[in-house]
Amino acid sequence: LPGLYIVATPIGNLGDLSDRARAILSAADVVACEDTRVTGKLLHLSGIKRPLLRHDDHADDRARAALIERMGSQVVVLVSDAGTPLISDPGYRLVRDARAAGRMVTSIPGACAAVTALTMAGLPTDRFLFAGFLPAKAGARAGVIAELAAVPATLVFYESGPRLPTALLALAEGLGDREAAVCRELTKLHEECVTGTLSSLASHYATPPKGEIVIVIAPPGAPVIEEASEESIDAALIAALAD
Numbered sequence: 001l002p003g004l005y006i007v008a009t010p011i012g013n014l015g016d017l018s019d020r021a022r023a024i025l026s027a028a029d030v031v032a033c034e035d036t037r038v039t040g041k042l043l044h045l046s047g048i049k050r051p052l053l054r055h056d057d058h059a060d061d062r063a064r065a066a067l068i069e070r071m072g073s074q075v076v077v078l079v080s081d082a083g084t085p086l087i088s089d090p091g092y093r094l095v096r097d098a099r100a101a102g103r104m105v106t107s108i109p110g111a112c113a114a115v116t117a118l119t120m121a122g123l124p125t126d127r128f129l130f131a132g133f134l135p136a137k138a139g140a141r142a143g144v145i146a147e148l149a150a151v152p153a154t155l156v157f158y159e160s161g162p163r164l165p166t167a168l169l170a171l172a173e174g175l176g177d178r179e180a181a182v183c184r185e186l187t188k189l190h191e192e193c194v195t196g197t198l199s200s201l202a203s204h205y206a207t208p209p210k211g212e213i214v215i216v217i218a219p220p221g222a223p224v225i226e227e228a229s230e231e232s233i234d235a236a237l238i239a240a241l242a243d
C-alpha cells in the first residue's frame with residue numbers, strides 16, 4: 001500500500017530490527033533517513049538494498065512536498081539513525097504534512113531508548129514525562145529543570161557521556177536529591193543501569209563516561225530509598241525520646 005511508514009530501527013543491537021520493519025524496508029521505494037551512511041550500513045547488515053534519501057526537519061518545503069507527492073503512489077519509509085523516528089529525532093513535519101495531504105500514515109514500532117530505560121530503572125512508570133535533551137547552556141538548562149520540578153511524574157532525559165556529570169549536578173540542584181537511574185549503552189555489550197540519588201550518581205559519574213545515556217528520575221516526593229544505619233536509628237530514637 002502506498003503511503004508513509006515510520007519504522008523503528010535498533011538502538012544498538014541488530015537483533016531488535018523486527019520482521020515487519022525488515023519487510024517494509026525491503027518493499028520501500030525510498031527510505032528517507034537522517035544520514036545515508038548510518039542507514040546504508042544498517043540495510044547492508046540486514047541484506048537489504050533500497051534507494052536512500054537524506055531527509056530531516058530542516059528540509060525545505062519543496063523537498064518535503066516532493067516526498068509527500070511520492071507517498072501517493074509509492075512506499076515511503078522514514079527511519080532515523082537509531083530507535084524510533086520523531087523521538088528526539090526528525091520526522092514531525094513530514095508526518096504532519098503527510099496527514100494534511102490525506103496520505104496513509106502508519107508506524108512500525110520497535111526500540112526506543114526512553115521506554116527501554118523506563119522499564120529497567122525500577123522507578124514509577126504509571127506517569128512519565130519525556131523531556132528529551134537538556135539545553136547545553138547553563139542558564140537555559142536551569143530554566144527547563146525549574147519548569148519540570150513540580151511535574152508529578154517520572155522524568156526521562158536523553159544525555160551524552162561528556163555532558164552527564166554537569167547534567168546530574170544541575171538536576172540535583174534544581175529538582176532536589178531524588179532517586180534516579182543512569183541507563184547507558186542500552187541493548188549493547190556494555191549496557192549498565194546505575195541507580196541512586198542524583199547526588200550519588202553525580203559522584204559516581206564525576207568522570208564523564210563513554211556512550212549513550214538515558215537519565216530516569218523519580219517524581220517529587222517519592223521516598224528516597226536509604227539504608228538506615230544503626231547510628232541514624234539511634235539518633236532518631238534519641239530525638240524521639242527527647243521530645
Ligand code: SAM
Pocket residue numbers: 011012080082083084085086087088089111112113114157158159160183184185186187188212213214
Ligand atoms: N530516536 C531515538 C530513540 O528512539 O531512542 C533517540 C535518538 S536521540 C538523537 C539519541 C539519544 O538517545 C542518545 O543521546 C541517548 O540519550 C539516547 N539513546 C539512544 N540509544 C541509546 C542506547 N543504546 N542507550 C542509551 N541511550 C540511548
